[in-house]
Every structure is written in C-alpha cells, then in structure tokens.
Amino acid sequence: MAITLLQQTYRELIQGAEVLYAPHPQDSFDGTWCYPEELGQGYTRWIELRDGLVITIDNYQPRDQLIIRSFDRTHPIECTFHLSGQIQQDSILVCANQYALYGSGLALSGVSAVQSEQTITWLSIHIAPALFRHWMGNSIEQTTQPIQELLRQPDQPYYTHVRNTTAVMQTVLQQMLHCSYEGIIKRLYLESKVWELMTLVLQHMLVEQPDDRPPFKLKPEDIECIHHAKDILLQNFDNPPTLVELARQAKLNECTLKRGFRQVFGTTAFDYLHHYRLNQSRQLIEQQHMSVANVAHAVGFASRSSFARAFRQKFGVNPGQYLRHHTQRKNSG
Numbered sequence: 001m002a003i004t005l006l007q008q009t010y011r012e013l014i015q016g017a018e019v020l021y022a023p024h025p026q027d028s029f030d031g032t033w034c035y036p037e038e039l040g041q042g043y044t045r046w047i048e049l050r051d052g053l054v055i056t057i058d059n060y061q062p063r064d065q066l067i068i069r070s071f072d073r074t075h076p077i078e079c080t081f082h083l084s085g086q087i088q089q090d091s092i093l094v095c096a097n098q099y100a101l102y103g104s105g106l107a108l109s110g111v112s113a114v115q116s117e118q119t120i121t122w123l124s125i126h127i128a129p130a131l132f133r134h135w136m137g138n139s140i141e142q143t144t145q146p147i148q149e150l151l152r153q154p155d156q157p158y159y160t161h162v163r164n165t166t167a168v169m170q171t172v173l174q175q176m177l178h179c180s181y182e183g184i185i186k187r188l189y190l191e192s193k194v195w196e197l198m199t200l201v202l203q204h205m206l207v208e209q210p211d212d213r214p215p216f217k218l219k220p221e222d223i224e225c226i227h228h229a230k231d232i233l234l235q236n237f238d239n240p241p242t243l244v245e246l247a248r249q250a251k252l253n254e255c256t257l258k259r260g261f262r263q264v265f266g267t268t269a270f271d272y273l274h275h276y277r278l279n280q281s282r283q284l285i286e287q288q289h290m291s292v293a294n295v296a297h298a299v300g301f302a303s304r305s306s307f308a309r310a311f312r313q314k315f316g317v318n319p320g321q322y323l324r325h326h327t328q329r330k331n332s333g
Helices: 007-015 129-142 167-177 183-206 220-235 243-249 254-265 269-287 292-298 304-315 319-332
Strands: 003-006 019-021 030-034 040-050 053-062 066-070 073-075 077-084 087-089 092-094 098-102 105-107 110-114 120-127 160-164
Touching: 003 007, 007 066, 040 183, 053 183, 077 167, 077 183, 092 098, 092 160, 098 183, 120 129, 120 167, 120 183, 167 183, 167 269, 167 304, 220 243, 220 254, 220 269, 243 254, 243 269, 254 269, 269 292, 269 304, 269 319, 292 304, 292 319, 304 319
Parallel strands: 003 066
Antiparallel strands: 019 030, 030 040, 040 053, 053 120, 066 110, 073 105, 077 098, 077 120, 087 092, 087 110, 098 160
C-alpha cells in the first residue's frame, strides 16, 4: 500500500523525528535524526556548513511505496549523489552510482516515488545561488552556456541533468562520509570537499562523456551475466581473476563485459573491486582483530604501503590513524 504525502508534510515529519545522535559540542552544525517510524527505518543527517551551504545525508528503507507530491517552488542549486536505491522523479529515474544536478530557479510541481523495502542512500549538496555566484567570482560570466544555466531567475524552470558518478567523485564522497575530524576542522574539511565535488561536476558538464549514453543496448541475459561477473569478483576479491578469465567465467566476450559493467554499475569492474576491497578493509579495521598489515594482506593488497596509500585516497586518513580514532571513539562511548 502506497503512502502519499505532500512535500511539506514529509519535511515536517523528518524535522520532528527523534534525535538519533546528540551532536558533539564542537559539532553543533551536524545533527542526525531517526527516519520517521511511520514511514520506515533509517536516518537523515543535516550538516550546515555556513549560511547557504548545507549537506544532507539520507539512509533509509521505506516500509511501503512512498509518493511525495510537490508544488511550484523556488529552488537552490542542488547536486544529489545516489549511492544505493533508485528514485523516480516525474519522468526521470535516478539510480545508484548516478548524480542529479539541479540549478536554481523554479521547480515545477511534480511527483517523486520510492519503492518499498529498498535501501535509499544519498549525499546531497544544497547551495544558495548567491554563494555559488560568489564562489565562481567573475569567471561565471566567462563560462560556457551549460554552467550559466545553473543560475536562472526564480520564474524560470530550473536546469536539471542526470549523469553517472565518476570514480573520482566516488572517492571524494567516501572521504566525506567517513570524515574523522571534529569541530572547525571538520567543517572546513567538508566544505573543501563540497567545492571539490562541484568542480568535478562542472568539468563533467563541459566534457563529452560517452559512457553517460549507453553505446549499445544490453540484452537481459547480458545484464544477468554482468551481475554474475560482479559476484565472481566479490567472492574472489582477495585474488581476483583477470579480465579475460572473468569474461570467460561470466560467459561474455571481453568487450561486452567491459562496456556492460560500466553501463550497469557506473564504473569499471576493477574500480568496483578496488572500492569494495577498501570498504572491506575498513570493516576489518573496525573489528580490531587484525593489524593493518594483516588487513592489507586479507583484502589482496601486495604491500602495506600501497594499501595505506589507497586507503588514504578513499577515506582521507591513514589506516593506522583510522584504527586509533575508532578505538578512542569506542572506548569513550
């Protein structure tokens, strides 16, 4: 049974929910609330970096299909990176490993729908038009038309597009999600990552990305084989097969595997594996049953130094520092 709500009602339910984590005294700008029980389970996080610049992080699973109806309204610049699940926004379907960019202007009335019992995870950046213009400075007048389209008048329908999230964007997102700083350093770090992400998004607008438009239509059986290839990789993440061997095991030719994997998952097979390995390593470190060197070996890195470098690039901190910080938090909690 579907639950239908007006957008304002939905926001009021979110804002009136129980506090999940009391913010650290130095982190009053960062709060986390339970997802309303009547709608499902999960949490929503609100990080106000400064006036006109907010990050929201949502992770929830609706118990029923959720339909949100909205009316015409003014809209800031927004970029939402979808990490899991999918949302139907009028005629646009946004899936995992994609981002939706919305310019400022007029958001027309519409309907968003989320299916039940799927985990929705996203990180969304909200920027006031005046702050975006200040960040761009005089260069805003010298940019190409697509970027200028992000700043429209309040009575003009806003610009929107959906693209695949690149591997570099995914790395920055993970660094933001696992930021270990506190207080003013945390706020400065997250703001720097916001502008880094926006730089990558603007570059993405200007450069033709052939992978954003599927070069060929995959057959249903090909998609099934590509998912099987992903399963093979994850089952053997510490000692994965070569691309040729993976294609053979998945019953695909190498070209279809490479192009199809990117089309289905938004990245290459071995970039997908690389991020999976690092996420596994983080979980092992948090369990605190293994040394950093043993974790590196367990997830298939040839050396501790290469593991440390990759971990730092993804999470913004060395694995040893992450272990110490996690231990301190666990002991203080």
